[in-house]
Each structure stands twice: as structure tokens, then as C-alpha cells.
Amino acid sequence: MFSQKKTFHIIGGGISGLSAARTIRKKYPQAHIIVYEAASHLGGRCFSLYDKKLQRNIDNATHVVLGANKETKKLLKNQKFFNKVYFWRDKKIHTRFYTELPFILLSVFNTKFKQIAKSLLLSLAFKLCPFLSYQRKIYFSQGDLSENLIKPFLSFANEIKNGWVLQKIETKQNKICQLNFNQGKISIDENDIIISAIDAHSYQQIFQGPKFDFNQIIDIYFRTSVPLTLPNNIPFIGMPDNIADWVFINQDIVAVTISASQDIKLPNDDLARKIWQEIRAVNGLMPAFLPPYRVLRHKRATIKQDSKNQNLRPSSAQTQYQNLFICGDWTMKNYPCCLEGALKSGTRIKKYI
Ligand SMILES: Cc1cc2nc3c(=O)[nH]c(=O)nc-3n(C[C@H](O)[C@H](O)[C@H](O)COP(=O)(O)OP(=O)(O)OC[C@H]3O[C@@H](n4cnc5c(N)ncnc54)[C@H](O)[C@@H]3O)c2cc1C
Known part of the structure; x- marks a missing residue:
């Protein structure tokens, strides 16, 4: 059992690092918790920003959460989950969820x-598969990721250091004894604990972790002059035989996601x-004047979740260093790389600390 006064150094202020801070605070109310985050904002791959061209708050990527994602759903509390998923296939709308699996x-x-x-498919079937209708309900973010998913975590750390990039570690026997950041060196005391909550690419570079392949996601946001509607006022639609995968409507912002789009x-x-043009076609309209848009290409949105990369994922939060534990979406071997997995990786460290 660790003493209450020890310091926990969390590297990475994405959802998994923030979830780790919450876990530590619950277990050790007196602990000193420091989050070091390379970027100027928290949230990692999940945050909101003000887009000057569109003059609207948008998310770095529209995030979808299923009713089956219990941890994420808890955080979203009163946010609206939609009951039905609609698809646009062969120029018709349908709602046969399992046909589109x-x-x-x-x-x-x-x-x-x-x-x-x-x-992964097997483990998903047992853990997350939305068999029941409430599990199939869907929430999608609407420029509010930072407010709904990041803000609730802000009180758990004693210090949040933005702009701190971990560059190198110094080790002594099987422990890390110093963290070298762009802003200075931090000595690690005998009883301190380090949590790496950085993405798989950065982990590979700093800790010589496994070398993964990554897949891209493209997000496109259009701002229309009047709010666009889809047939029957449906809020979002899957587009299986188009370039766009999903189209989400948020008043005058139309958000589009394209997965595995490398x-x-x-x-x-x-x-x-x-x-x-594809969006106009859903409403039976001809192509028209292109509204202002923003394209965001996330080259390393997630690791590629095929069997080669799946085999590289760690099976626990332990590392070769006694005082270093890992979290992050990619560290949860039996989960898809998503918010739910990232949150769970932060709660999993409870049994190691
Ligand atoms: C385009 C896109 C769409 C997505 N859509 C969905 C979705 O619909 N539903 C869903 O559930 N999930 C979705 N995800 C996945 C979800 O965003 C991630 O699974 C989750 O945010 C990962 O959190 P994390 O904490 O594990 O990693 P990250 O969010 O990557 O956090 C890691 C943090 O570590 C920091 N860092 C890295 N290196 C260093 C360093 N050397 N020093 C200090 N800090 C460092 C980074 O800046 C970052 O803030 C999407 C992701 C993307 C990119």
C-alpha cells in the first residue's frame, strides 16, 4: 500500500490520463497529482475548438458514443442519446442496424x-455488443466535447502543466529516476509513481514501445447559411456506399466523418x-454552391486494429519499469480504440498503484 503523500506524475492529458487522475484521487485523497501535457489544451484526440473560418465551436472530430459505452455514458449524464440509426443505401433510407454491421x-x-x-470482434460481441435497444442508442458530440468530457476531470489533479513535452527518461536499475521535459528535468523520488497516458506513437518514441500502424479519420465541417435538414428531420445518417461514412446535423453545422480514410x-x-454533393443527394437535390468548410485529417487517429497490431498491444498496465504504468486507448487489448477504452484504462490502474 502506498502512502497518501506520494506524488503521481501523469504524462498525457487526454481522456485516459485524466481518468487516471480521477482514479488516483479516489484511492488516495491526499496524493499529489501532476499532469504533464504536451499541447496547450487538454483532451488529446478529444476536444472542442473555436473555428475562425466557420465562426463556430466544433470538435476536433465528431465523437459517437453508444448506449453500451457505460463509462462514457455516465460522464455524458443528461446529454441526448438518439434512439434509431438511419442508413442511406441505394438512394433509400432504411433502419436495419444488423444488415449494416x-x-x-x-x-x-x-x-x-x-x-x-x-x-477483437469476439471480445466486442461479449463486452460491448449492443444487443438491447438502449445499448444501441447513439450520442454524437456537437462542439461540446471539452465541456462534457474534459471539464468534469479538471479538479482531480493538483497541477496541470500544459506545454510540457516529455522527451527522454533516465533510468536506474529497473526504475525511472528522471523525466526530461522540454521545460526542465523532474527527479522522481523513491516512492513516486509515473503513469504514461500518451498515445501509441509517442510511447514508441520515448519508451521504445511497440511500433504500430495507424489509420486515418477525416472530419469535414460545413457551415450552411440556414440549418440543413435530412429527410424526416433525422439528426444523423450512415452512408455505406458513399465517400462520406456518417453525416451529423447540428443546426447550421453539418459534420461528416470518414473512417480508415488513408x-x-x-x-x-x-x-x-x-x-x-453526396449530402445534397440524400435530400434529392442537385449539387449547389459549396458552403464554407473545414477539413481535418487525423493521420494517426487510432492504431490499425488488425491482428498484426492487435498482437502488439500490451496485456496489462505494467511495464519493464517498476514505477511506470501505462494507460491509453491502445493499451486496452480487448477494446476498440475509443473513449470507453481510454476511460477504462484510467480506472484499471487502481489495482497497480
Ligand atoms: C478523428 C477521430 C475520431 C474519433 N471518433 C471516436 C468516436 O466516435 N467515438 C469514440 O469513442 N472514440 C473516438 N475516437 C477515439 C478517441 O478520441 C480516443 O480513443 C481517445 O481520445 C484516446 O484518449 P487517450 O487518452 O488514450 O489518448 P490521447 O487522446 O491521444 O491522449 C494522449 C495525450 O498525450 C499527450 N502527449 C503525447 N506525447 C506526449 C509527450 N511526449 N509529453 C507530454 N504529453 C504527450 C498528447 O498531446 C495527448 O494529449 C476518435 C479519435 C479521432 C482522432
Whole structure:
């Protein structure tokens, strides 16, 4: 059992690092917790920003949460979850969820359906599969990720150091004794604990972790002059046989997501134009004037979740160093890389500290 006064150094202020801070605070109310975050904002791959061109708050990426994602749902408290999922296929709208399973799984794993690791599909079927209708309900973020998912965590750490980039570690026997940041060196006391909550790419570079392949997600936001509506006022729609995968409506912002999109090489303007035509077609309209748009390409949105990369994922939070534990979406071997897995990785460290 560790003493209450020890210091916990959390590297990475994404959802998993913040979830780790909450776990530590609950277990050791007197602990000193420091979060070091490379970026100027918290949230990692999940945050909101003000877009000057669109003059609106948008999310870095529209995040979808299923009713089956219990941890994330708890955080979202009163946010609206939609009951039905609609799909646009062969120029018709339908609601047959299970018919579209390969398409849904592409989005869940950000990996082409045929490439998804079988072990992950099996574990998903047992853990997360939305068998019941309440588990199939869907929330999607609407420029409010920071408010709904990041803000609730802000009180758990004693210090949050933004702009602190971990560059190197110094070790002594099987422990880390110093963290070298761009802003200075931090000595690690005998009883201190370090939590790495950085993404898989940074972990590989700093801690010589496994070398993963990554898949891209593209998000496109359009701002329309009047709020756009989809047929029957549905709030979002899956588009299995289009370039756009999902289209979400948030008043005058239309958000589009394209998963596993690394093969899309079209320049932003051509891509936005094509997607806009696809959206117009759902309403039976001809292509028209392209509204202002923003294209965000997330090259390393998640690791590729095929069997090769699945085998590289760690099976626990332990590392070769006695005082270093890991969390992050990629560290939860039996989960898709998503908010739910990231949150759970932060609660999992309870049994190691
Ligand atoms: C485009 C996109 C769409 C997504 N859609 C969904 C979705 O619909 N539903 C869903 O559930 N999930 C979705 N996800 C996945 C979800 O965002 C991630 O699983 C989750 O945010 C991962 O959190 P994390 O804490 O594990 O990692 P990150 O959010 O990557 O946090 C790691 C943090 O570590 C920091 N860091 C890295 N290196 C250093 C360093 N050397 N020193 C200090 N700090 C460092 C980074 O700046 C970052 O803040 C999406 C992700 C993307 C990119």
C-alpha cells in the first residue's frame, strides 16, 4: 500500500490520463497529482475548438458514443442519446442496424471490416455488443466535447502543466529516476509513481514501445447559411456506399466523418465538393454552391486494429519499469480504440498503484 503523500506524475492529458487522475484521487485523497501535457489544451484526440473560418465551436472530430459505452455514458449524464440509426443505401433510407454491421464495425474499429482482428470482434460481441435497444442508442458530440468530457476531470489533479513535452527518461536499475521535459528535468523520488497516458506513437518514441500502424479519420465541417435538414428531420445518417461514412446535423453545422480514410488522396477542396454533393443527394437535390468548410485529417487517429497490431498491444498496465504504468486507448487489448477504452484504462490502474 502506498502512502497518501506520494506524488503521481501523469504524462498525457487526454481522456485516459485524466481518468487516471480521477482514479488516483479516489484511492488516495491526499496524493499529489501532476499532469504533464504536451499541447496547450487538454483532451488529446478529444476536444472542442473555436473555428475562425466557420465562426463556430466544433470538435476536433465528431465523437459517437453508444448506449453500451457505460463509462462514457455516465460522464455524458443528461446529454441526448438518439434512439434509431438511419442508413442511406441505394438512394433509400432504411433502419436495419444488423444488415449494416460490417459498415458499423468499420467505424467502431477505424479499420476495414475484413482486416479487423477476429479476437477483437469476439471480445466486442461479449463486452460491448449492443444487443438491447438502449445499448444501441447513439450520442454524437456537437462542439461540446471539452465541456462534457474534459471539464468534469479538471479538479482531480493538483497541477496541470500544459506545454510540457516529455522527451527522454533516465533510468536506474529497473526504475525511472528522471523525466526530461522540454521545460526542465523532474527527479522522481523513491516512492513516486509515473503513469504514461500518451498515445501509441509517442510511447514508441520515448519508451521504445511497440511500433504500430495507424489509420486515418477525416472530419469535414460545413457551415450552411440556414440549418440543413435530412429527410424526416433525422439528426444523423450512415452512408455505406458513399465517400462520406456518417453525416451529423447540428443546426447550421453539418459534420461528416470518414473512417480508415488513408487511401483518400483528394485535395481538400475536391473532397469537400464531392461530399457536399453526396449530402445534397440524400435530400434529392442537385449539387449547389459549396458552403464554407473545414477539413481535418487525423493521420494517426487510432492504431490499425488488425491482428498484426492487435498482437502488439500490451496485456496489462505494467511495464519493464517498476514505477511506470501505462494507460491509453491502445493499451486496452480487448477494446476498440475509443473513449470507453481510454476511460477504462484510467480506472484499471487502481489495482497497480
Ligand atoms: C478523428 C477521430 C475520431 C474519433 N471518433 C471516436 C468516436 O466516435 N467515438 C469514440 O469513442 N472514440 C473516438 N475516437 C477515439 C478517441 O478520441 C480516443 O480513443 C481517445 O481520445 C484516446 O484518449 P487517450 O487518452 O488514450 O489518448 P490521447 O487522446 O491521444 O491522449 C494522449 C495525450 O498525450 C499527450 N502527449 C503525447 N506525447 C506526449 C509527450 N511526449 N509529453 C507530454 N504529453 C504527450 C498528447 O498531446 C495527448 O494529449 C476518435 C479519435 C479521432 C482522432
